[in-house]
Amino acid sequence: MSNKVAIIASNGGVFDAYKVFNIATAAAATEKEVAIFFTFEGLNLIHKQAMHALPLPEGKEHIAEGFAKANVPSIPQLVEMAQELGVKFIGCQMTMDVMGLTKDDFIDGIEVGGAVTFLEFAKDASPTLTF
Amino acid sequence: MxxxxxxxxxxxxxxxxxxxxxxxxxxxxxxxxxxxxxxxxxxxxxxxxxxxxxxxxxxxxxxxxxxxxxxxxKCSNESIEEKPFEHTVSIDELQSLESGVILDVREEVEYAFGHIKGAKSIPLGELENRINEINKDLEIYVVCRTGKRSDFAAKKLAANGFKKVFNVVPGITAWKGNLSKKL
CATH class of the missing domain: 3.30.110.40 (TusA-like domain)
Known part of the structure; x- marks a missing residue:
């Protein structure tokens, strides 16, 4: 059985962020080796400013209340937890170049790499998830 | 609990x-x-x-x-004793027990969630202090979840002068009868 979980985060909404980080922290807490490849809008999830104000889907803004009521941890909290549990964050170099971003625009502790960096990790991972 | x-x-x-x-x-x-x-x-x-x-x-x-x-x-790869306690009985034999005591050495919480009816509970860690609660003249069938803790307990009893001690193998995990609860 594979002990690795590979995740691709390619969307930048708050729902996407929860899907990515809930699965990632749960897997890491279950002693899996976890890596997340952030690409295109997914880079927002680890962008220093953007991660604090990720948008809810249009027309679903009222759900913000539900998050507060259910006492769900904030995205920055989940990110910190994930890093503490050893989840590896890989930012997509190509997307960063296209968007004019550098490593300094992102939270500390990320790696920057291309598709092959992720593929190398994911080749023997099970499951590989895309959000 | x-x-x-x-x-x-x-x-x-x-x-x-x-x-x-x-x-x-x-x-x-x-x-x-x-x-x-x-x-x-x-x-x-x-x-x-x-x-x-x-x-x-x-x-x-x-x-x-x-x-x-x-x-x-909490479990880890529990170390297997080099020389297991020599007197053992199969868990199936407890179904038709006519005399003796079943001694369950798992933790109190485990006992509460399911034990063999009539079994006496003394967690392994308390055995030394409570050893006088057990009648030396009876057959003692020591049971735990997988037979490891009961192996320790059986050796301890034997070292304390108990003559008719049996380690029940493999343990509650293989018990086919009903389990009583104490919740």
């Missing part, structure tokens, strides 16, 4: 109960029991699956209104 260590995860939503449990478990000694207090309804299935996945023993859950109390025993 209490675990050795208690974790308060009340009010926390998924995945926090799991994350907190993992961290708390790291600080436990092998064989100790973690009691997790949670209100997340999903934690019931999640914690059982988590324990199974990482190799700990999920003992059970008690529900008190909205409060869930989960009990998990």
């Amino acid at each position: 209490q675990g050795d260590v208690q974790l308060d995860a009340k009010g926390l939503a998924c995945p926090m109960p799991i994350v907190k449990t993992k961290k708390a478990m790291d600080s436990l000694q092998e064989g100790q029991i973690l009691e997790v207090l949670a209100t997340d309804k999903g934690s019931k299935a999640d914690l059982a699956a988590w324990a199974d996945s990482v190799g700990h023993q999920f003992i059970g859950t008690i529900e008190e209104g909205n409060l869930l109390k989960h009990y998990i025993r």
Whole structure:
């Protein structure tokens, strides 16, 4: 059985962020080796400013209340937890170049790499998830 | 009923109960029991699956209104004794026991969630202090979950002058009869 979980985060909404980080922290807490490849809008999830104000889907803004009521941890909290549990964050170099971003625009502790960096990790991972 | 260590995860939503449990478990000694207090309804299935996945023993859950109390025993690759206790009986033989005492040396919480009817509970860690509670003249059938703790206990009893001691193998995990609860 594979002990690795590979995740691709390619969307930048708050729902996407929860899907990515809930699965990632749960897997890491279950002693899996976890890596997340952030690409295109997914880079927002680890962008220093953007991660604090990720948008809810249009027309679903009222759900913000539900998050507060259910006492769900904030995205920055989940990110910190994930890093503490050893989840590896890989930012997509190509997307960063296209968007004019550098490593300094992102939270500390990320790696920057291309598709092959992720593929190398994911080749023997099970499951590989895309959000 | 209490675990050795208690974790308060009340009010926390998924995945926090799991994350907190993992961290708390790291600080436990092998064989100790973690009691997790949670209100997340999903934690019931999640914690059982988590324990199974990482190799700990999920003992059970008690529900008190909205409060869930989960009990998990920390396991690792328990070292196998080089020379097991020589007198053993199969767990199946306890079905037709006519005399003697079944001594259950698992933790109190494990006993509470399911034990063989009539078995006496003395956790392994308390055996030394409570050894006088056991009648030396009777046959003693020592049982635990998988036969490892009971192996220790059987040796301890034999070393203390008990003559008719048997380690029950493999243990409760292979018991085909009903289990009594004491919750």
